[in-house]
Amino acid sequence: MFSIFKRSKEQTSARELKKYYKTVEQINKLEAIYSPMSDDELRNMTFTFKERLENGEQLNDIIPDAFAVVREASKRVLNMRHFDVQLIGGLVLTEGNIAEMPTGEGKTLVASLPSYVRALEGKGVHVITVNDYLAKRDFELIGQIHRFLGLTVGLNVPMMEPTAKKEAYNADITYGVGTEFGFDYLRDNMAHTIGDKVQRPYHFAIIDEVDSVLIDEAKTPLIIAGKMGANEELHRIAAMLAKRFKPEEDYDFDDETKATSLTDQGIEKVEAAFGIDNLYDLDHQTLYHYVIQAVRAHVMFELDVDYIVRDDKIELVDMFTGRIMEGRSLSDGLHQAIEAKEGVTITEENKAQAQVTIQNYFRMYPKLSGMTGTAKTQEKEILEVYGMRVIQIPTNRPRRRVDQPDLVFEKIEQKYEYVAQEALRRHEKGQPVLIGTTSILQSEKVASYLKKYGLDFQLLNAKTVEQEVELISEAGQKSRITVATNMAGRGTDIVLGDGVEELGGLFVIGTEKHESRRVDNQLRGRSGRQGDLGESQFILSLEDDMFKRFAKDDVEKFRKKMTTNDIGVVQNKEVTELIERTQRIVEGAHFSMREYNLKLDDVINDQRRIVYDLRDKVLKNEDIIPLLIRMMYETVDFAVRENAPEDKDVIEWDFDKMEKTVNSLFIEPVIVNRDETKVKNLLDAMDPPVKQLKAVIESFEENEQIMSVIPKVMLSYIDHMWVKHLEQMAHLKEGIGLRHYQQEDPMRIYQREGLELFGKNYQELRRTIVEELVAFMKNITMNVEE
Ligand code: ADP
Numbered sequence: 089m090f091s092i093f094k095r096s097k098e099q100t101s102a103r104e105l106k107k108y109y110k111t112v113e114q115i116n117k118l119e120a121i122y123s124p125m126s127d128d129e130l131r132n133m134t135f136t137f138k139e140r141l142e143n144g145e146q147l148n149d150i151i152p153d154a155f156a157v158v159r160e161a162s163k164r165v166l167n168m169r170h171f172d173v174q175l176i177g178g179l180v181l182t183e184g185n186i187a188e189m190p191t192g193e194g195k196t197l198v199a200s201l202p203s204y205v206r207a208l209e210g211k212g213v214h215v216i217t218v219n220d221y222l223a224k225r226d227f228e229l230i231g232q233i234h235r236f237l238g239l240t241v242g243l244n245v246p247m248m249e250p251t252a253k254k255e256a257y258n259a260d261i262t263y264g265v266g267t268e269f270g271f272d273y274l275r276d277n278m279a280h281t282i283g284d285k286v287q288r289p290y291h292f293a294i295i296d297e298v299d300s301v302l303i304d305e306a307k308t309p310l311i312i313a314g315k316m317g318a319n320e321e322l323h324r325i326a327a328m329l330a331k332r333f334k335p336e337e338d339y340d341f342d343d344e345t346k347a348t349s350l351t352d353q354g355i356e357k358v359e360a361a362f363g364i365d366n367l368y369d370l371d372h373q374t375l376y377h378y379v380i381q382a383v384r385a386h387v388m389f390e391l392d393v394d395y396i397v398r399d400d401k402i403e404l405v406d407m408f409t410g411r412i413m414e415g416r417s418l419s420d421g422l423h424q425a426i427e428a429k430e431g432v433t434i435t436e437e438n439k440a441q442a443q444v445t446i447q448n449y450f451r452m453y454p455k456l457s458g459m460t461g462t463a464k465t466q467e468k469e470i471l472e473v474y475g476m477r478v479i480q481i482p483t484n485r486p487r488r489r490v491d492q493p494d495l496v497f498e499k500i501e502q503k504y505e506y507v508a509q510e511a512l513r514r515h516e517k518g519q520p521v522l523i524g525t526t527s528i529l530q531s532e533k534v535a536s537y538l539k540k541y542g543l544d545f546q547l548l549n550a551k552t553v554e555q556e557v558e559l560i561s562e563a564g565q566k567s568r569i570t571v572a573t574n575m576a577g578r579g580t581d582i583v584l585g586d587g588v589e590e591l592g593g594l595f596v597i598g599t600e601k602h603e604s605r606r607v608d609n610q611l612r613g614r615s616g617r618q619g620d621l622g623e624s625q626f627i628l629s630l631e632d633d634m635f636k637r638f639a640k641d642d643v644e645k646f647r648k649k650m651t652t653n654d655i656g657v658v659q660n661k662e663v664t665e666l667i668e669r670t671q672r673i674v675e676g677a678h679f680s681m682r683e684y685n686l687k688l689d690d691v692i693n694d695q696r697r698i699v700y701d702l703r704d705k706v707l708k709n710e711d712i713i714p715l716l717i718r719m720m721y722e723t724v725d726f727a728v729r730e731n732a733p734e735d736k737d738v739i740e741w742d743f744d745k746m747e748k749t750v751n752s753l754f755i756e757p758v759i760v761n762r763d764e765t766k767v768k769n770l771l772d773a774m775d776p777p778v779k780q781l782k783a784v785i786e787s788f789e790e791n792e793q794i795m796s797v798i799p800k801v802m803l804s805y806i807d808h809m810w811v812k813h814l815e816q817m818a819h820l821k822e823g824i825g826l827r828h829y830q831q832e833d834p835m836r837i838y839q840r841e842g843l844e845l846f847g848k849n850y851q852e853l854r855r856t857i858v859e860e861l862v863a864f865m866k867n868i869t870m871n872v873e874e
Pocket of ligand 1: 168169170171174189190191192193194195196197580581
């Protein structure tokens, strides 16, 4: 009962949908106007719309006509006429919300509407897909509509030449994968000339499979790294230590925040192993870092689940697709720690030069929108973080998939036996079966049971995207059995083979509940597309990972009153409640973890914006001289305030340091009168040299040589500062785990100290820039005078 109540609360009401239906009615009426038009007349509408917008009309004024034009174009070039519900989806996207539409409802075609309308504004639209294959497919297919209507369409894929990238970004509509857009952003902010930048300012993005992009893939940040040699020996010793460590006795690990710290006993062991007497000594910071990473490699990463060892290399596994993440590696020495753990060759370490999370990348768009089959359960989070609402769009045809109640076995072997037997039964009558798992390891387990029954099947482990798409798209063929992790081949249509509909359509078996109901729904959604017949069932056991990890005591209690039938199926109805409760706990834990990480990242995010803004000004060579003068003033001001704090006594002021700092800038040194007691007077004393310096900086403008050097010098210092700052922030993050016992919220510590660190580094950056440029100028003038 509880679940029904819950579900109804999560549904979009008919009342909410009413306003969309009104617009749909308008669009339908307009068909009579646009369908008699010639191709040229239709194409001309694009210019008419653009003009109307330029003349101050709002998007809403042109939406019905623009939608009607796109539908007409689609009829002519693709022979597909948008269903009414697809128009609703398009309306929801255009206004910057999420359209929840089950698989097979034609989301690809839906995207043609908002991308057209928002491209009319002339600032570019990004259409984000989950892989390059889909980006190319949509670019080619849906792009036909837009090209027909006179818009340009671009495709952004990895490894493209900068000129090609720029062209793709300058198109009205650009297709590509989210991570590549994020990497382009980072690379643009490492560019040395403004001409090297490929992106335009952000305007509007449509994210396909939006939940998987913003929620599932948001855990690993995008990092551009430079290589540096790792200390192999240290990694190996640290790995050995970590192997011998016992949880809680030697180290603490917080499952939720991933905070890792050593206990006193652990610290003593490290000190003994390396023959040092105080690990907390600043000199041993690196050592501490290696040990912590070794512990993490040990507790957070499991062989054949999170990574595999192949050809003397560690290859990371995408836990959602079960696919190898080609070329991806962990940063900050974690990858090397795993290499040491597995005894393979230790590679060079990646040092982050630029990083951003997918979430923070997309939050830079003034307006976002998205499509997915499953987001309603996550609406609160999506609304909080991205300001998007989730609107459920009615299906074009009524849904005919039957979702069977979960079947729960007492023992895990009983579960797999049953899964294989059930697959056999369905297979024998010709019905296709898709078995979903939560990891590669589990896929292999299922495979071994299927083999036992002599069944032929397709296993989608460690396959390329193309292979995956191909195998998944064939999963609806007669008698076919396919084993895949839940997310494999997402976005691929499973079309039923001949005669399969009569056999009940595709039968989907889930072998474990996923960490979120959303992902379970995705798996079910593989079946019953566009009103097809279909069936789904989760076959579970009380020994499943989820129960072991999150509901040990509950299950223990439950076992006492439980009864099972002869094959081990739990008979008590309360088991449903147990599953739901556990899943809710897991969802909650994951949500707080994402929230925590986002908060952590927010600290760096604000700083990144400041640094990148500064960088941009320099790249554009805009008002460089006033900028330098401002930096100079701030440096002097800071030197005074830092060394002569108002809240301290004059005796405590550090005049020497103050003089040293400012005189490194000034042409003629200032000697501060130490009898003066007020800060105001201190600044007055510096007024003449400041004025002199200002004049020197202003004179830069007349010197071509120095004007050409300034941006280069500034850029190199900015970039250097940012890399160093990122590293220090990473160490700070690591360190906050250490402070557990300080009874202070680690987040607060991180926020406060992160801010301080940035203030310090930014101040140093300003001072160095001014100092270097003045020194450079002095040199030139001296050479001239000689
Ligand atoms: P989704 O991404 O929502 O799962 P797809 O975009 O893959 O769905 O579309 C599913 C199938 O439906 C595709 O074969 C597509 O060509 C077809 N389709 C979508 N919209 C229409 C339409 N309006 N008329 C005819 N066929 C359509």
